[in-house]
Amino acid sequence: MNRVQRWATARRTAGRSGWRGTDALFRGAIGGLGLVGVGVVAHRIDLVLIGAPLLLGTIAALAVPTGPVPAPKLERLPAAVESGDRTKAAITVAAGPGVEYLAIRLPSPDHTAIGPVHLLPGSATTIRAALRWNAWGEGVDLRPDHLAASRDALLINGPVVGAESRRTVLPPITPLAPGPLPPRASGLVGAHRARRPGDGVELRAVRPFQPGDRLRRIDWRVTLRAGAATGEPLAVPHVRERHAEVDADLVLVLDSLVDVGADLGEWSTAAAGVAVRPGGSLDRAVRSAASLAAGYLRQGDRVGLVDLGRPQLSVPPGVGHRQLVRVRHQLVACTRTAGWATRPVLLPKQIPRGAVVVFLSPFLDDATVTAATATARRHLVIAVDTLPAPLLADPSTPWGEVVRLVVAGEHRARRNALRANGVAVVDSADAVASALRRVRS
Template identity: 55%
Template sequence: MSRADRIRAAFTREGGWRATDAYGRAVLLGVALPVLGGLLHKVELVLLGAPFLVSALFALAVRVRGVPTVTVRPLPRTAEPGSATTGVDVDPAEGAEFLAVRLPAPGTAGDLGPVHLLPATSGPIVVKLRREAWGEGVDLRADHLFAGPDGLLVHGPVVGVERGRVVLPPVDALPAGLLPARAAGLVGVHRTRRPGDSTELRDIRAFQAGDRLRRIDWRVSLRSPVLHVREHHAEADADVVLALDTRLDLGSRVADWSTGHAGRTSRPGGSLDTAVRAAASLAAGYLRQGDRVGLADLGRPQLGVRPGIGRRQLLRLRNQLVVCARAAGWAPRPSLHRVPHGALVVVLSPFLDDHVVEVAVQAARRGSLVLAVDVLPPDLRPDEETPWGEGALRVITLEQRTRLEAMKQHGIAVVPWDERGHSVAATLRRANRPGRPVVR
């Protein structure tokens, strides 16, 4: 143990309070200067050292003991993007005068914030948190240090406990897209081609054994020798499977495709960010219509969610989207299993490899209506540090265009994702019209 450590240990108080280097200098100067002034008969040296000695004696006389604490109130596990408020409770113990604590600055996101100097007796502190980026993250870590009189005695610094939340992907209001006619056993909002009990007229035909009397169309029957009944379309719900390609996360700069992105769940504005936001918005729209919506991770099938209905299903899907993005990474062979027969499969991918195209084509061959949503950023920029950057970008663009055309030849609708989802809704409306091509 060095001499400085022994001196510091000698001035350590109860509860972890310790003397600072300023305390040692105050004692040294408060004793040395008056002694030197007396030996040299210099009054100014005595007057110069007296304040240091008084400060050191005052700090020594004040009762500073106990263990001060800073406690952050628990945060909700999940939250919506935007602002939130929490509290920090301060217990200064006895003798503490100042508190230096790290708190987020108002209006900032993704930063633990600067250090604030506050009175130790300030009581509960209201902290405003703001995070727009979805995913997991640390919102608050209250690193702190307590100081006694004149800052000569301190407790800490103490690294606070990290408090974070899972910010769910935002849900944008999308136009309701019509789904292909298919009966799934439950009553929903989509029209099927089979007769049923909806309010939309399908046909007027002659009365048959087993028809209900309330279906008789008396206006037509009075003009005909036989009775006629009204036949309506049946209403059914639909199964929607959102197939998310988490193997690639591509931004607008091609030079960044081979580098990581520490500190975030996904690249802001990248392909994975766009795919997650689109999946959350589509899930909310179809669940609002009463459809069953499920999730499939093409890279990690074990992270999928079975189709379900209701608000709880939407919360489950949004949470699972964060889990899928957290586990995102390259997988050589994407797979899509356990898709209900006749379901609408929405594949969200940048389509930069042939394997994901094969998955979409196989789903279409099994009888599902497949919608391919291209989430590759439209404003790609080449690598400017290499002479072949422009050529590489041109090759990437042409190969992706070839894959999209190949899917169209197999009857798969291909649309780019826009913020409002109008292109997806328009494609699904065309899909609901019999005898009309779906491919775009």
């Protein structure tokens, strides 16, 4: 096969692979051929000397086969990461010998803007991108858009939208001091004292031995002192009776019906570029729920999650680290459907008997207050107000301050209604423990 046939075969392969000519190709081929032709016809050697290298260089560059289209491949990363984590993601590229340049656009390390375009030689095989996950949620964190150029950039392939790398960033956990929960007997040993006797740590009473008592419960000192009066040291054995330790249930009720910030002028519009408003009511609710779940699961309690907007997304109470991971994943799932429901739905079967219920809501809807007060008739309910404060009036309308006063007044009325129905209202998750102590004291 001669040079012309090899060149023709390479061009057909490049065309089928998605390569296309650039302006440099047409200038080199048409300009070089035109200068040589005009020079020969006009007997101008200077035009031939200018056009011949341009034409031969174009032909020589096109003679090199471009090979397959280079497709960057992302290194496998964990499907779920913690908020604040950082890493370096490896991107491998396998380009043919005819690829001279690679242009790859990677995101900025903090994902606040579209990252710069990196111009790399075609021989590059591995590229590393710095990643840091600052905001919790689910979304695309890496998408290597790329463009490849052949020799002298006569042919290009792209730009091609890269494969998206999606990740779930779990909500952050703030260390909280858990408060005392009412115990609930469920057949397991927990961290709270019950009224009934059992195998706990705290002493309940010392009494005479009865049939069925275990021998290891005998208090030999009391037994000897009691027998000294009768002259028979072991006549009446005495045993130590302790309080049983049982577990308790905590149900977190997330209000995903609304997501508002402090600025009233932005309530009617969605936040650009994010699924949840940073610092908004839903953001505060999710962060508080994750922190409360971590604190009470750490001490051995049972924690569950209820979504007021989508009951099917709820998580039944459970224990252990696996339950914490499940709750945090489900919190992210709840935010995907935030704002779709028109009214809160809270079924009685979602809350176990004797459980403590924590409502996390901005309480901008009377229906949410009604759900909380109805639950308070059967359970101990604590309301965590997640509405950002202070509210800011909309400066674009002369009625902005009036609207702010009306919204704030209605919000205070709903908080007062909750307190009047026996619901403790707090402003942050930190105050839940103190509210529980006040209730149990």
